[in-house]
Amino acid sequence: MSYTELKREVFEANMELNRRNLVVYTWGNVSQIDRSKGVIAIKPSGVSYEVMTPEDIVIVDLENKIVEGKMRPSSDTKTHTHLYRHFETIGGVTHTHSTYATAWAQTQQAIPCYGTTHADYAYGEIPCTAVMTDAQIERDYEEETGVQITDCFKDRSPIEVPMVIVAGHAPFTWGKNGADAVYHAVILEEIARMAYLTKTLQQNTPPLKQGIVDKHYLRKHGKNAYYGQK
Numbered sequence: 001m002s003y004t005e006l007k008r009e010v011f012e013a014n015m016e017l018n019r020r021n022l023v024v025y026t027w028g029n030v031s032q033i034d035r036s037k038g039v040i041a042i043k044p045s046g047v048s049y050e051v052m053t054p055e056d057i058v059i060v061d062l063e064n065k066i067v068e069g070k071m072r073p074s075s076d077t078k079t080h081t082h083l084y085r086h087f088e089t090i091g092g093v094t095h096t097h098s099t100y101a102t103a104w105a106q107t108q109q110a111i112p113c114y115g116t117t118h119a120d121y122a123y124g125e126i127p128c129t130a131v132m133t134d135a136q137i138e139r140d141y142e143e144e145t146g147v148q149i150t151d152c153f154k155d156r157s158p159i160e161v162p163m164v165i166v167a168g169h170a171p172f173t174w175g176k177n178g179a180d181a182v183y184h185a186v187i188l189e190e191i192a193r194m195a196y197l198t199k200t201l202q203q204n205t206p207p208l209k210q211g212i213v214d215k216h217y218l219r220k221h222g223k224n225a226y227y228g229q230k
Helices: 004-019 079-087 099-106 136-140 140-151 176-200 210-223
Strands: 028-033 039-042 058-059 067-068 092-096 163-165 171-175
Touching: 004 028, 004 039, 004 092, 004 140, 004 176, 028 079, 028 176, 039 079, 079 092, 079 140, 079 163, 079 171, 092 176, 099 163, 099 171, 099 176, 163 176
Parallel strands: none
Antiparallel strands: 028 039, 028 092, 039 058, 058 067, 092 171, 163 171
């Protein structure tokens, strides 16, 4: 079975993270799933973007077993596969330690929807997970990171909010494929930066009026969306 095209797409998505300056050294990874084959392609662990090739991308199944590849997959693989198993509509996952989004993670705060830029891409606040418990830390850390995220989305739609802040850790984003997940990582970092500056300028800035949130999100993503070209 050939995974050449899947590997190429995931390689390009990972390189886009580097081009967009969302990663330092090896601080990030992108994966993409082929649900028909039951596998994901993901960046190898600890390999720098300067030397990585499409052939280095690792193929694993949804139980984290290596299907193809000479290297170990990303140490975050179990988080990715957990998200694919629980968010059945997503096709790609990105994890970074981008500066502003990670700063929000380190303060353990959700990012409020302060303006229409945010509302165009996420419906409401970008949530922050609960802090991982001692019991979770002692179990399977990377799997439990996925649990933190899916627990946070029990009453939220991962389609309406394709991004999350993991408390004390860093952001994860997702989308229809790896490239879309990276796109959301870029958007999240910019939203996080804008929110930081907003809160710096005025500590008690209120969230954006709900009617404006609805208008901006739905004109782009609702059933009667009219933003962009058909």
